[in-house]
Amino acid sequence: MAETIVTPKKYMKYLGIWIDDKTIFDEHIERTCKKADRQVTALTKILPNIRGPGSNKKVLYGVVPSVLLYAAPVWARNGFGRRVHLDNLEGVTEADKLRERETTVNEWQDRWERNHSTAQWTKRLIPHIKSWLKCDFKTLNYYVTQALTGHGSFRMYTLRIEKSRNDLCKYCGERDDPKHTDFECNRWHAQRTGLETYFGAQITPENLLETMVRNRRSWTEGVT
Ligand SMILES: [Zn+2]
Structure with a gap:
């Protein structure tokens, strides 16, 4: 890439950012908004049976901003009149x-x-x-999305959206939230033990995802 001359086109995409020849980023902003809109639609379909007042909005509140803000430090600067060093694509x-990607991810981590x-x-x-x-x-599916967002078939959540009368687990009577279902409830003891045997460690909210993303097999074990 260092020796390659990049011929400017009206728009080009790299590292997930649409760059226009004037680096105004209108194209990026428009495409990003459309992408976020598609995610809203897709996620709304994933959550058909827990829909309650404002529930989709709450679920998406955590997910969609990550789409909208992707690489924002790169494209947003121009909006504030600051020069972006990617102005000149040659070189x-x-x-x-x-x-640039490292900086974006680090800033995202700080925000997080x-x-x-x-x-x-x-x-x-x-x-x-x-x-x-x-x-x-x-990969995400209906159950993983619920586990990740905490918005799903958990009594604490369904009570909040007025889909249940209390927040008690229907299996054991304890207060039901994602931590209870995924990490504590005896109803899922066998599945949890199987996973812990495979991972060779007790699973906790702090280590589950970190362990799952280590390799493909761990991910598959974790979601099934
Ligand atoms: Zn329970």
Whole structure:
């Protein structure tokens, strides 16, 4: 890449950012909004039977901003009148791109750590954004999405959206939240023990996802 001359086109994409020849980033912003909109639609379909007042909005609150803010430090600067060093695409090296990506992810991690109001359960499960992003074999399904967001068939949640009368686990009577279902409830003891045997360690909210993203097999074991 260092010796390659990049012929400017009207738009081009790299590292997930649409760059236009004037680096105004209109194209990126428009495409990102459309992508976020598609995610809203897709996630709404994933959660058909727990829909309650405002529930989709709450679930998406944690997910969609990550789409909208992807690489924001790169494209947003121009909006504030600051020069982006990617103005001139000629001579931009792979090292430049990697550094830019590293900066973006680090800033994202800082935001994640400073956020003490939304998506706290997800944050507990995914403390390190980098290892999560690096994992290219992770797949989400209905159950994994619920476990990750904490929005799903947990009594604490269904009570909140007025879909149940109390927040007690229907299997054991304890207070039911994602931590209870995934890590404590005896109803799932056998599954949990199987997973712990495979992982060779007790699973906790802090180590489950970190362990699962280590390799493809761990991910498959974790989601099944
Ligand atoms: Zn229970």
